[in-house]
Amino acid sequence: MSKSRKLIFYATLLYTLLILYFMFFAFGRGDTAADQYTFIFELDNFLKLPNPSELFPPTLMDLVGWGNTAAFIPFGILIPWLYGVKFVRFMLGFFASILVLETVQALTLLGSFDINDALQNSVGAAIGFAAYAIGKRVQNVKKSLAVMAVSVALLLAANWTVGFGVDWVIAEKPGPFVALNEWENGGGSSAENVEPRPFEIGGQTVMPEFNLYGAEDRKTKTYRYKLDDKASYFYLQYGIPDSGDFEGSIRVSVNGQEVLSNSEQYQQHAPDVFEWHFDQPAELTLTLEGGEQAWDVGYRKLQHRWE
Known part of the structure; x- marks a missing residue:
């Protein structure tokens, strides 16, 4: 394994451990464990991110809303960079892995199984994969990383816009x-x-x-x-x-x-x-x-x- 692949591998491993920590142990999960299994299958406009007007000042739930999508973008970059996997295979494997983790969260009473979280996580991974696919076309490593960063920002903004559009169309009003x-x-x-x-x-x-x-x-x-x-x-x-x-x-x-x-x-x-x-x-x-x-x-x- 080349030096660059080793760096990517260890970066992926460390980032995975960090995400697992936040999913199972952060926010005092161990101290405030649920008293029953919770499984949420009802869709709740998983594309929508916090409204800009709601972010001043940001609350913990605003950060969670962003994190459910943004925190999983690196997987869409690191894993295909490391293994050269195709998009469909990557997304199927990623979504299956997230469903397993969501289930473990619920069964260990350290969280809930929420299909909206799984879909938000997957949207983040898809954004990362798209940014990687765009950036890898640039031969220079620094320029490639810059292109990926810009692509991530633009794709997040597009996801945000689509989410508000969907919400506007399907939202129920009195x-x-x-x-x-x-x-x-x-x-x-x-x-x-x-x-x-x-x-x-x-x-x-x-x-x-x-x-x-x-x-x-x-x-x-x-x-x-x-x-x-x-x-x-x-x-x-x-x-x-x-x-x-x-x-x-x-x-x-x-x-x-x-x-x-x-x-x-x-x-x-x-x-x-x-x-x-x-x-x-x-x-x-x-x-x-x-x-x-x-x-x-x-x-x-x-x-x-x-x-």
Whole structure:
């Protein structure tokens, strides 16, 4: 083995050991081992790198996002430089190796198996291989390394741009507001909202736009609604009007789990806003007591740009 090949071999070995250290032991993995196996197979736009506006100052997760791609670029340069392997064979072997390491991370409870990480790692290796293929055409070693460095920067920028383009196209955004005007009451029959009317809270005039709910005769009243959409945001505003005694409470439950509980003891003399994100169909329960009012209750369904 020539001197240059020995240098490349030892550089590859040392860099591999460094990557393995970060994958299994860095960031306090041994001290904060998971208590269950975690396998993530859902794709989450693996091309996307951190937004420039989010990098000032950079957080640990920003660095991880960059590292998942950039840290594996050297493998795409060193391994084909050392063994002269073809692109398809290199990528198949690299991706298989990453899947094995991700699996070991999960089974040893030192991390999780995340298909997005494996794909990001592979994108980095592919960028390195492409940069090596471009740079090796230059005979002068120093110029070849310079060409590789420039190629890596340009390919990273291209990957970044494509990632944001994909995200822009497929990202789901909240759609039009849908008011919830037909609930079921505690007895299972239809319970419509009362006619919206203006009232004051803390001297501020409130004019509900879509609906208004309250407890009749200042007693407890419960409303139920089944939300069939898988991904949406639920909204409502609430408060205790100035008229009458300042007493009342509100509770919101999702599939039997309470997500909002507030009463006059903790409320301010001002309207308040509540928002909750759903990622699956759910049954909503809204319970009002005393003088508590809830208005403009509804949701926005998450949808793609073309919907």
